[in-house]
Amino acid sequence: MAVDTGILINVGFYVSFSIIFAILALGFNLQWGFTGLFNAGIAGFFLIGAYTAAIAITPYAPPSTGYPGHLGGYQLPLAIGALLAMLVSGLTAAVVALPTVRLRADYLAIATIAFAEVVRTVAINLEPITAGTIGIVGIPHLLEFSGPNAAFLNMATVVGVGALILLGLFFGLHYIVESPWGRVLRAIREDEEATMALGKNTFLYKIQVFAIGGALMGLAGWLFAVTLLYIEPSGSFAPAITFSVWVMVIVGGAGNLRGAMVGAFVVYGLEWLSVQLKDLAPDFLKEAIPYLRLVVVGFLLIILIILRPEGILREKKRVLR
Amino acid sequence: MGDGQMLQVKKVRKSFGGINAVDDCSLTVAEQSVTGLIGPNGAGKSTLFNLVAGLYRPDDGAIWFNQRRIDGWPPYEIVRLGLTKTWQIPHELRNMTVLENLVLAAKRNSGEHLLNVVFLPGQVKRDETAWRARAREVLKLTQLEALANEHAKGLSGGQKKLLELARALMTDPTLVLLDEPVAGVNPTLAASLMDLIERLRQEGRTFFLIEHDMNVVMNRCDRVIVMHQGHVIADGTPASVKANPAVIESYLGG
Numbered sequence: 001m002a003v004d005t006g007i008l009i010n011v012g013f014y015v016s017f018s019i020i021f022a023i024l025a026l027g028f029n030l031q032w033g034f035t036g037l038f039n040a041g042i043a044g045f046f047l048i049g050a051y052t053a054a055i056a057i058t059p060y061a062p063p064s065t066g067y068p069g070h071l072g073g074y075q076l077p078l079a080i081g082a083l084l085a086m087l088v089s090g091l092t093a094a095v096v097a098l099p100t101v102r103l104r105a106d107y108l109a110i111a112t113i114a115f116a117e118v119v120r121t122v123a124i125n126l127e128p129i130t131a132g133t134i135g136i137v138g139i140p141h142l143l144e145f146s147g148p149n150a151a152f153l154n155m156a157t158v159v160g161v162g163a164l165i166l167l168g169l170f171f172g173l174h175y176i177v178e179s180p181w182g183r184v185l186r187a188i189r190e191d192e193e194a195t196m197a198l199g200k201n202t203f204l205y206k207i208q209v210f211a212i213g214g215a216l217m218g219l220a221g222w223l224f225a226v227t228l229l230y231i232e233p234s235g236s237f238a239p240a241i242t243f244s245v246w247v248m249v250i251v252g253g254a255g256n257l258r259g260a261m262v263g264a265f266v267v268y269g270l271e272w273l274s275v276q277l278k279d280l281a282p283d284f285l286k287e288a289i290p291y292l293r294l295v296v297v298g299f300l301l302i303i304l305i306i307l308r309p310e311g312i313l314r315e316k317k318r319v320l321r
Numbered sequence: 322m323g324d325g326q327m328l329q330v331k332k333v334r335k336s337f338g339g340i341n342a343v344d345d346c347s348l349t350v351a352e353q354s355v356t357g358l359i360g361p362n363g364a365g366k367s368t369l370f371n372l373v374a375g376l377y378r379p380d381d382g383a384i385w386f387n388q389r390r391i392d393g394w395p396p397y398e399i400v401r402l403g404l405t406k407t408w409q410i411p412h413e414l415r416n417m418t419v420l421e422n423l424v425l426a427a428k429r430n431s432g433e434h435l436l437n438v439v440f441l442p443g444q445v446k447r448d449e450t451a452w453r454a455r456a457r458e459v460l461k462l463t464q465l466e467a468l469a470n471e472h473a474k475g476l477s478g479g480q481k482k483l484l485e486l487a488r489a490l491m492t493d494p495t496l497v498l499l500d501e502p503v504a505g506v507n508p509t510l511a512a513s514l515m516d517l518i519e520r521l522r523q524e525g526r527t528f529f530l531i532e533h534d535m536n537v538v539m540n541r542c543d544r545v546i547v548m549h550q551g552h553v554i555a556d557g558t559p560a561s562v563k564a565n566p567a568v569i570e571s572y573l574g575g
Binding site for chain 2: 175176179180181183184186187190191193194195196197198199200201202208315317318319320321
């Protein structure tokens with residue numbers, strides 16, 4: 001018995017992608033919202049996680065007519081794929097941080113956006129490993145379902161697993177950012193020189209934060225891979241992904257974990273709505289809808305920055321007892 | 322302390338571009354003293370403090386603190402040895418409360434290491450509780466207790482100066498470098514602040530302070546060092562420095 005699950009799948013698509021963006025936003029929020037490190041290479045760490053996971057979990061894909069093939073055939077368990085994605089992205093972030101994290105904010109942004117573009121160019125051109133512009137296909141589902149409701153059950157699994165991960169990350173991050181360790185991060189954001197003069201090795205903290213944020217972005221990459229089952233380097237990991245995550249954290253509220261997640265659901269919600277509206281809109285508007293969305297996001301951002309620069313959910317004052 | 326010197330600066334030089342901000346500067350600060358550092362604007366006093374605290378690296382010379390050579394050390398290592406500086410322009414952590422500013426400055430707070438946060442939550446909690454209690458004591462000493470849970474950015478200029486001192490005390494320093502501790506502080510509060518410094522000195526701490534308030538310098542310091550154009554031009558008791566013709570010409574005026 002097949003039920004009409006089309007609408008639910010559509011909503012599930014919105015929720016699952018919002019969760020992926022929320023994880024990216026949590027990573028960036030830790031780096032920028034809490035520590036003041038403006039990472040402009042989010043898409044790069046996202047890509048590394050997605051490709052690491054895809055290579056680890058896909059079946060053997062040899063070159064054939066019409067497909068260049070890619071490194072892989074390991075068929076590792078999906079959870080191992082997630083851990084590897086976090087590990088490789090996190091370690092890469094730590095290595096990137098070593099020379100760049102001492103830079104002033106604007107130079108850090110330039111260095112990291114360049115890093116992300118280099119990573120993407122490598123993914124496009126390193127065909128034997130990444131299958132080039134075609135990308136990696138045949139990424140397995142989280143759980144294999146068959147029958148008429150398979151599409152719905154697959155979507156439900158992605159949403160369920162994503163929601164559990166997001167919930168776990170929220171509580172885990174809350175625990176560490178509200179600890180004395182997290183207080184040092186906020187102090188670095190407020191005034192790094194003063195924090196150093198109060199006995200903190202700020203460099204070490206910044207490396208840690210870059211690595212943890214990078215690992216979260218890698219995890220988002222894994223979730224992206226097992227949601228879409230297909231990754232390609234041109235669109236999914238373009239700088240626009242990085243810019244979207246910035247908007248999400250600014251809109252939601254920097255330095256506030258709930259804010260970053262709310263921002264992801266709101267901003268990605270606008271994108272999803274614009275796609276839905278396209279079907280309902282009168283013909284003369286149809287083509288304009290995606291561009292109108294950008295206009296709306298732009299206006300929303302400007303209004304928000306003027307009226308509520310701290311975002312929808314502002315950073316709370318910590319009253320110590 | 323063998324020779325009773327808490328701080329020894331030997332022939333230190335620091336230049337920015339072509340300007341020698343600190344030039345062949347040598348001085349000592351005796352253990353458990355309140356030593357003043359005066360001199361005209363641009364004499365190199367704040368630069369010298371930054372060199373001693375490790376925020377700048379000297380181009381030449383040596384700095385000894387408590388029998389240890391510290392020039393070239395990173396500032397966080399120097400603080401852990403027991404040498405803390407305050408800032409002439411307050412560097413309060415703006416979007417953190419006064420109490421958070423203080424607790425942050427605590428030395429050896431186990432919760433500042435991520436692995437301890439994850440694996441030793443009990444110890445982290447005990448340390449944090451103890452440091453919060455200590456912070457409240459220090460707030461009482463510096464008359465900031467009513468502002469404990471206010472954001473530091475909301476404090477007045479004078480209150481920010483108090484916060485600077487309070488935060489420095491949280492690091493449990495043996496030597497405190499105070500950069501204009503009473504500038505912008507009203508006279509009664511300034512007097513009680515200097516009384517506090519005197520009490521802390523009697524407990525065994527040493528103070529080295531830059532100040533333009535001659536009332537403070539002449540009445541509260543055991544010894545006064547005068548800097549001009551990057552080096553020391555006079556060094557002695559307040560009375561002798563006051564009478565020194567070179568000091569009168571370059572700084573005090575006739």
